[in-house]
Amino acid sequence: MARIVVIGAGVIGLSTALALEREGHEVVILAKDAGDSIVSFVAGAVWYPFKVGPVDKVPAWAAATRAWMLELARTTPEAGVDVLTRFELANDDTRPWWADATPDLELVRDLHGTPLPKGATHAWKFAAPRAEPRLFMAWLAASLRGRVRVQTVSSLRETLAAENADALVNCTGLAARGLTGDRELVGVYGQVVITEPGGLDLHECLGDERDEREMFYTIPRRHEVVLGGCAEPSPDDRPTVTTPQMTRTILSRAEQLGLRPGRVIRERAGLRPFRPSVRLERDGDEPRIVHNYGHGGAGYTLCWGCAQTAAALIRG
Numbered sequence: 353m354a355r356i357v358v359i360g361a362g363v364i365g366l367s368t369a370l371a372l373e374r375e376g377h378e379v380v381i382l383a384k385d386a387g388d389s390i391v392s393f394v395a396g397a398v399w400y401p402f403k404v405g406p407v408d409k410v411p412a413w414a415a416a417t418r419a420w421m422l423e424l425a426r427t428t429p430e431a432g433v434d435v436l437t438r439f440e441l442a443n444d445d446t447r448p449w450w451a452d453a454t455p456d457l458e459l460v461r462d463l464h465g466t467p468l469p470k471g472a473t474h475a476w477k478f479a480a481p482r483a484e485p486r487l488f489m490a491w492l493a494a495s496l497r498g499r500v501r502v503q504t505v506s507s508l509r510e511t512l513a514a515e516n517a518d519a520l521v522n523c524t525g526l527a528a529r530g531l532t533g534d535r536e537l538v539g540v541y542g543q544v545v546i547t548e549p550g551g552l553d554l555h556e557c558l559g560d561e562r563d564e565r566e567m568f569y570t571i572p573r574r575h576e577v578v579l580g581g582c583a584e585p586s587p588d589d590r591p592t593v594t595t596p597q598m599t600r601t602i603l604s605r606a607e608q609l610g611l612r613p614g615r616v617i618r619e620r621a622g623l624r625p626f627r628p629s630v631r632l633e634r635d636g637d638e639p640r641i642v643h644n645y646g647h648g649g650a651g652y653t654l655c656w657g658c659a660q661t662a663a664a665l666i667r668g
């Protein structure tokens with residue numbers, strides 16, 4: 353058993369801490385913020401590999417996470433995971449790059465007998481587990497033996513020494529840029545509008561990422577629906593405030609698709625920690641430090657697969 357410090361209490365930090373505890377380690381979690389201001393609470397939190405790489409590793413991480421979430425949906429209702437049917441619009445029948453992660457992927461040419469919207473000729477249909485961030489994060493935290501200690505870390509090496517730890521896992525999302533100097537990591541702004549269900553089916557979600565400038569998705573939760581969105585590369589210090597203009601854009605995209613969401617309940621915005629490749633590796637200078645950040649628009653989609661790889665790296 354080793355003593356391990358995890359920095360960060362977003363979906364990546366908490367799932368990594370859980371994987372490490374399940375291997376028998378003593379885990380200490382340090383986080384600047386553990387409340388719902390972090391991007392892990394902004395996410396629609398449906399399983400879908402969006403704005404993330406690399407293409408040769410993501411499908412395996414995504415498949416492992418999907419299997420875990422499907423199991424949670426079956427066995428652990430308090431984790432807030434449910435299984436939705438996702439329809440992802442496409443312009444042709446080219447298999448998506450992440451297809452190996454979804455054995456049930458099916459190509460359809462209509463939506464329940466009605467033509468596909470916005471000129472799409474095909475759609476990929478598959479079972480997509482979705483987490484309710486508030487429930488899932490609370491369940492993760494409650495599943496841990498260790499508790500989150502609110503503390504801002506300014507040096508990974510100094511923290512490793514100060515905590516007298518055998519290893520440290522860096523799960524600080526976008527803030528990893530400041531801690532490591534990683535210039536490949538950038539913020540990608542996203543906004544969502546949360547509405548009452550209105551005329552929307554709470555068991556199905558629709559995604560259209562064919563053109564990121566006009567992207568749209570619906571992600572139903574148990575009692576509300578998340579509508580999105582946008583993906584705008586942004587400076588780290590871009591305020592994560594919502595704009596009425598983006599709200600109008602999202603609602604008008606829903607209308608163009610013939611969807612009738614209910615009343616707007618609230619809006620949220622956040623910066624996805626995007627990197628061309630998730631950084632999941634030992635530090636080149638200090639091998640007792642493992643990095644696990646840069647999950648872009650897919651932190652929920654990859655969390656468990658990446659947590660298990662991080663635990664394997666600690667094992668050596």
Ligand SMILES: Cc1cc2nc3c(=O)[nH]c(=O)nc-3n(C[C@H](O)[C@H](O)[C@H](O)COP(=O)(O)OP(=O)(O)OC[C@H]3O[C@@H](n4cnc5c(N)ncnc54)[C@H](O)[C@@H]3O)c2cc1C
Pocket residue numbers: 359360361362363364365382383384385386390391392393394395396397398399400503504505506523524525526527528531541542543544571580581621622623624625645646647648649650651652653654
């Ligand atoms: C609009 C939107 C929709 C999204 N939808 C989805 C979706 O449907 N599916 C999906 O899979 N993903 C989605 N995402 C992406 C997802 O939210 C992120 O990939 C994920 O939350 C990243 O998690 P994280 O734990 O790495 O980062 P964070 O949630 O940012 O957590 C980082 C943690 O590190 C801590 N920290 C930072 N700096 C320090 C420091 N110096 N010292 C101590 N602690 C520190 C923070 O306080 C925090 O606790 C969406 C994102 C957005 C913006």
